[in-house]
Amino acid sequence: LLRSIRPLIDQKCAESIYNTMIAPIFTYCGTLGLSFPDYRKEMIKNIERRGFKVIGNSSFNPPSVNNLIKRKSCLFVFDCLLNNVCTPFKNYFERLVHSKATRNNGISVKLPKVRLEFGKKSFYYQGAKTFNNLPAELRSLDSRLKFKNKLRDYFS
Numbered sequence: 001l002l003r004s005i006r007p008l009i010d011q012k013c014a015e016s017i018y019n020t021m022i023a024p025i026f027t028y029c030g031t032l033g034l035s036f037p038d039y040r041k042e043m044i045k046n047i048e049r050r051g052f053k054v055i056g057n058s059s060f061n062p063p064s065v066n067n068l069i070k071r072k073s074c075l076f077v078f079d080c081l082l083n084n085v086c087t088p089f090k091n092y093f094e095r096l097v098h099s100k101a102t103r104n105n106g107i108s109v110k111l112p113k114v115r116l117e118f119g120k121k122s123f124y125y126q127g128a129k130t131f132n133n134l135p136a137e138l139r140s141l142d143s144r145l146k147f148k149n150k151l152r153d154y155f156s
Contacts, residue, residue, distance in 0.1 A: 003054045014055045026065040033069035035121035067155040077131040107139040
């Protein structure tokens with residue numbers, strides 16, 4: 001679609017079409033993207049590169065699809081921790097609290113115990129792992145708005 005109409009539109013319009021019509025396709029079920037196999041991630045990167053090539057401006061630099069998926073997943077984990085989600089996900093993730101006074105006490109998410117490789121590919125595990133990989137200053141925030149803004153800066 002973008003390739004066929006590109007000669008008829010300007011740069012800003014092409015960027016807007018990419019951000020509103022193409023990028024959401026990749027991130028629609030973004031939480032599933034964490035567990036994609038490498039060949040699928042490579043396919044998405046190729047489509048992403050082709051879109052950038054059609055737009056054709058080196059100044060257009062949106063976050064990668066992989067970073068968009070990670071950002072969306074971390075935001076969902078944060079919402080689960082604040083109970084800002086529907087009932088089935090209210091206690092989906094829990095903070096790791098223990099008796100020792102460490103820097104990560106109370107700001108990390110408890111990683112579920114999984115025995116199989118299949119379990120490590122689930123969002124339940126990958127989402128918690130991605131959230132725990134964030135810097136401590138991000139994980140310790142209490143405001144969704146502040147978290148979302150800092151998360152956008154971190155993944156851009």
